[in-house]
Amino acid sequence: MGDQFFKLWEEDIKLLEIEKWAKDNHIPIISKEIANILKTLLIVKNPKLILEVGTAIGYSTLWFANYSSEQSEIVTLERDQNRLSKAKKNIEWFNFQDKVNFKYGDAFEIIPYLRREFDFIFIDAAKGQYLNLFKMAEKKLSKDGVIICDNVLYKGLVRNKKDVKHKMRTIVSNMQNFLIYLKDNKYFKTDLFNIGDGLTISSRRNL
Numbered sequence: 001m002g003d004q005f006f007k008l009w010e011e012d013i014k015l016l017e018i019e020k021w022a023k024d025n026h027i028p029i030i031s032k033e034i035a036n037i038l039k040t041l042l043i044v045k046n047p048k049l050i051l052e053v054g055t056a057i058g059y060s061t062l063w064f065a066n067y068s069s070e071q072s073e074i075v076t077l078e079r080d081q082n083r084l085s086k087a088k089k090n091i092e093w094f095n096f097q098d099k100v101n102f103k104y105g106d107a108f109e110i111i112p113y114l115r116r117e118f119d120f121i122f123i124d125a126a127k128g129q130y131l132n133l134f135k136m137a138e139k140k141l142s143k144d145g146v147i148i149c150d151n152v153l154y155k156g157l158v159r160n161k162k163d164v165k166h167k168m169r170t171i172v173s174n175m176q177n178f179l180i181y182l183k184d185n186k187y188f189k190t191d192l193f194n195i196g197d198g199l200t201i202s203s204r205r206n207l
């Protein structure tokens with residue numbers, strides 16, 4: 001039996017090439033740790049319709065496409081045209097184009113017009129906008145759906161406010177307000193995981 005048999009999808013040479021491209025071009029992508037949590041959640045929840053806010057070059061999109069069922073669909077939003085066209089190429093490279101629906105533009109202008117309910121929503125966009133993005137996304141979540149947000153501890157600064165440089169203060173305090181919203185939320189229960197740069201997983205409370 002060749003070595004290839006023991007290779008995980010995440011060790012695919014093409015995926016590693018995309019990781020390197022992202023690093024060389026300073027494009028932020030999810031860490032391997034976060035990717036593995038998403039993978040586990042996808043396997044457990046088996047979502048049919050996934051919404052991703054913040055495609056960048058389609059790295060996390062590839063994980064969604066690979067670890068969701070064949071009938072699943074991923075709608076992914078990105079406001080940077082160059083990144084989005086690179087994402088399209090990457091998705092085609094893996095032959096996942098039939099599962100992925102790319103939408104170019106600002107999430108705030110697109111989400112209100114999405115007509116379907118999503119089972120799995122991943123927010124990985126501008127860090128100062130999470131509260132408003134979440135409020136918009138929750139209206140589009142199916143009954144048993146989950147909303148996952150990445151980087152909620154924002155480089156560790158959300159917990160360590162005294163080291164925050166002036167230009168980052170607004171982002172950090174917006175992120176704190178977002179976490180307070182989740183903590184005190186009557187309709188959603190949220191777990192905050194201290195992994196990567198902080199990850200929240202929210203689902204509806206049984207009221």
Ligand SMILES: C[S@@+](CC[C@H](N)C(=O)[O-])C[C@H]1O[C@@H](n2cnc3c(N)ncnc32)[C@H](O)[C@@H]1O
Nearest residue numbers: 029030054056059060078079106107124125126
């Ligand atoms: C951290 S990157 C996404 C990384 C990607 N999820 C991955 O792990 O491969 C965040 C992306 O969100 C995009 N973005 C930020 N705010 C946005 C908004 N309001 N609407 C659409 N895209 C947005 C940025 O242009 C950027 O490419």
